[in-house]
Amino acid sequence: MIRGFHPLLAALVERWRPETHTFVLPVGEVTVTLEDVTHIFGLPIDGEPVSGWTDSSSDFVQSQSMAIFGRQPMLNRNSKSYIKLGWVRSIRDEEPLDTEESIRRYVRCQIFCLLGSTLFTDKSTAYAHAKYLPLLRNFERIHTYSWGSACLAHIYRALCRASRYDTKEMDGPLNLLFVWA
Structure with a gap:
């Protein structure tokens, strides 16, 4: 608040x-x-709907995080389908920004933080749901979704x-x- x-x-x-x-x-x-x-x-x-199939298993979250952030998060048993935004910010802040892939990873981290802290917040504002990860996987398609x-x-x-x-x-x-x- x-x-x-x-x-x-x-x-x-x-x-x-x-x-x-x-x-x-x-x-x-x-x-x-x-x-x-x-x-x-x-x-x-305008654009594609922000939707899709959600798998809340820890394997899903781990594999999607690896594809998006290049690292696997430590998952809490109580909130296994949520990713801590502080962890994502630390990845973002550590990115060297020396290759195209590291720049993409940085941007994905920033977008994921915006999703969790501004657009689709939960009451804690400390976590974001992993269901948004597949939407960030294909970097060229992120802008085609109807986020509004x-x-x-x-x-x-x-x-x-x-x-x-x-x-x-x-x-x-x-x-x-x-x-x-």
């Missing part, structure tokens, strides 16, 4: 209507749109979850929500 924004977030969640994916305000109903995502984050909204559509779907889902009476915290791209508001 961004310091000082809790009252704004609470007010928005209180006015969120999951049935229509809109905020009901005194001036009418409004919502975050694909156009907003494009303007705020500069993400593409996936980000918008993620904020809608996070708002729907947060609007439940028993929810105390919210995850998701809160920077998008705060800038939009």
